[in-house]
Amino acid sequence: MNTLVVLIAKRLGAAVLTLLLVSVVVFLIASALPGDAAQEMLGQNATPSAVAALRSQLGLDQPAYLRYLHWLGGVLSGNAGHSMSNNMPVSSLIASRLPKSLILVGLTSAVSVPFALLLGILSAMYRGSLLDRALNIVTLSLVAVPEFLVASLAVLLFAVELRWLPALVIVPENATVEEFLRAYAIPVMTLCFVVMAQMVRMTRAAVINQLDKSYVEMALLKGVSNTRIVLYHIIPNAIGPIANAVAFSMSYLLGGVIIVETIFNYPGLASLMVDAVTARDMPLLLACAMLFCAAYLLLVLVADICAIFANPKLRAR
Amino acid sequence: MRLNRQSPFASLTRRQMVWSAAATVAGGLIAGPAAARAGFPKRGGRIRVASVASSTADTLDPAKGALSTDYVRHYMFYSGLTQFDANLVPQLALADSIESADQALWTIKLKHGVAFHNGKVLTAKDVAFSLMRQKNPETASKAKPLADQFQGVRVVSPHELQLQLTGPNADLPSILATSHFLIIADDTATFDSANGTGPYKCKLFRPGVRTVGVRNENYWKPGHPYLDEIELIGIPDEVSRVNALLSGDVQLINAVNPRSIRRIQASATNTVFETKSGLYTDIIMQHRELPTSNPDFVLAMKYLLDRDLIRRALFRDYGLVGNDQPIPPFNRYFLADLPQRPYDPERAKFLLKRAGLLGVRLPMYASPAAEGSVDMASVLQESAANIGLRLAVNRVPSDGYWSNHWMKHPLTFGNTNPRPTADLIFSLFYKSDAPWNESGWKDAHFDQLLLEARAEVDEAKRKRIYSDMQVLVHEKCGVGIPVFISLIDAHDLRLKGYGGIPIGGLMGYSFSEYVWWDG
Helix, strand or coil: CHHHHHHHHHHHHHHHHHHHHHHHHHHHHHHHCCCCHHHHHHHHHCCHHHHHHHHHHHCCCCCHHHHHHHHHHHHHCCCCCEECCCCEEHHHHHHHHHHHHHHHHHHHHHHHHHHHHHHHHHHHHCCCCHHHHHHHHHHHHHHHCCHHHHHHHHHHHHHHHCCCCCCCCCCCCCCCHHHHHHHHHHHHHHHHHHHHHHHHHHHHHHHHHHHCCHHHHHHHHHCCCHHHHHHHHHHHHHHHHHHHHHHHHHHHHHHCCHHHHHHCCCCCHHHHHHHHHHCCCHHHHHHHHHHHHHHHHHHHHHHHHHHHHHCHHHHHC | CEECCCCHHHHHHHHHHHHHHHHHHHCCCCCCHHHHCCCCCCCCCEEEEEECCCCCCCCCCHHHCCCHHHHHHHHHHCCCCEEECCCCCEEECCEEEEEECCCCEEEEEECCCCECCCCCECCHHHHHHHHHHHHCHHHCCCCHHHHCCEEEEEEEECCEEEEEECCCCCCHHHHHCCHHHCCCCCCCCCCCCCCCCCCEEEEEEECCCEEEEEECCCCCCCCCCCCCEEEEEECCCHHHHHHHHHCCCCCEECCCCHHHHHHHHHCCCEEEEEEEEEEEEEEEECCCCCCCCCHHHHHHHHHCCCHHHHHHHHCCCCEEECCCCCCCCCCCCCCCCCCCCCCCHHHHHHHHHHHCCCCCEEEEEECCCCCCHHHHHHHHHHHHHHHCCEEEEEECCCCCHHHHCCCCCCEEEEEECCCCCHHHHHHHHCCCCCCCCCCCCCCHHHHHHHHHHHHCCCHHHHHHHHHHHHHHHHHHCCEECCEEEEEEEEEECCEECCCCECCEHHHHCCHHHCCEECC
């Protein structure tokens, strides 16, 4: 247990350092983009005097390192800053969008993870068979097809032609569970196609890796059923890489699904970040980048802890 | 000049019926008799409208409106002193009269008994505040260049004020009808919600997500508006927008690509509405440097524009052929006698040979930011290649196009939104010292005519002056305008009363007070 605590502490320390580095890099790269928030806000009306006036009002005439230090100081004292392009505190903007992204992540994971695990294990158990090869081809094809194509085809078929499902994610007030699920059906399906392939293949590889070990052979000789071997013996040992693949997919779902958000008009964090880049809105951009980075690090940490707990050998140390 | 109170209500009702009949014809008579019986407006109904873009930069401040979704929102919640009718003629709205003897000092008298959504009564102080704040750099108003001509305002009584301009401008009523000059209360501190005198009250505003307006029961136009509630969202992807209409999730969309029209017309429940407009994408030839500063080269490029092909292939005939000057054919000042410049590659070749510029290699910078410019550049490249002029198409991304490429190379493309008056478009884009003078041309006579026309009240004289200016631009300015692009909206057939106001799509952004739901 002691080692676990030490591990977590070390990881958290490394995470803070990583976040700091990421913030510096994002700030530098975003500052290198031509134009700034004042120019973008004024658009075609950006006469030099108007831009200068707006710049001094927004504090953009200060040198880059001062602006960064101001922001850092604000963050360390709990204030995420003020979004320039929409005159609202960054924290309230993110607070309004974060639950939406989390819902999407939650629903997609709830559908894709068990499904992916099942398919991966089946593939591994019957490796080389027709089932395995078919699953392989299907998952690879699904991940190779671009998201917007899957989404557009699904919308054309289910929303426009059949009218079974809505074309946008519009959840009415006081929606029933059924209405809620109907609204999310097509986007969740699209995202599942995207993230499943990696999880399936990682599961398959990890399980196959274990299947060749001697303890499995011993269990088979003892007459243990296939299901029990897989669930009680193999999975706990294979969980490490599988959990990592799941963590990676989940963090992508949180911050990378800009295409689905655009097509379904879904107000999530990815489109918030893209808006921030277009408007050169530095506080909002940095806050989003930090959030995605922190989410990723947290998910990876949880994945590693799962791996440790699942493995009795590591647990006892 | 005086803008008198005609009866806007009666004339608009008549126009509504004319336009809805026109819309039926345009829609191909799919719904047949049901649509022809447009009938009387009904109260009630709730619609969802999807516009082009919606981002966290959405605003309830009329001064900061930048996109179609902003303008629609502002016209829903606020009213202006004047408003445009279907012919782009300003009609009185919140103002009872707007008069001036010299076009420089204007006396504005307001309607009595108009209330803001929170109950406050509209007074001249609110109008003075709304107008003068546009000049303040801290407001960051998009209309500051226009507002700079407001020299001062004096409140004479609670319902009367005097506005002094820096110079005579007969177009003041048109300027006051644009969305930036909508009237807000003088005690407005923040724009978290909207307190205006418009047809709808702001029930919900989430920037980048949606806006919901409910009917203002105390709207100063009795009987209007008809709908109970309007929800406004933005769907940037055009295919998704059309899909949302076809699947019944939204009832009205704008910025439809001509290629989607067949799909919409094939559906039994939707129709398309075309608004002819003064929107254009032009090719800009920089006056500053060779070879584009050579007048023979400029003229040759203008002859190389295959206008009919561009209109047919890029815009599927949804547009009007342009003649290298910015006044569209339906504008009352349009000079019909100006001979249409044809597509004449032989003449272009002759001109280039005379200038010694045949065989020159030049890149053209085009971007999706300027609608249709990439395709236009490809067509131009083809036409030029046929006579030996080698033009290359440099496609650059939309992000930052206006800051980094527009007007900064010898050959670029621009995109100009419709403007309410000829004076505005000439002042903003063609005056010698205008920041958006795309080609950099300088013509002192043109500038002089511009100022003359601005102060001129006599319509016939004005038309003559603007005709001369159109000829000047057509012959000497370094921009080529092949087509005036039509604005295409699509809506559910049950939405009645829909028409066109050429300042923009969605009925000049002010559909909310005219339409009703017959479902």
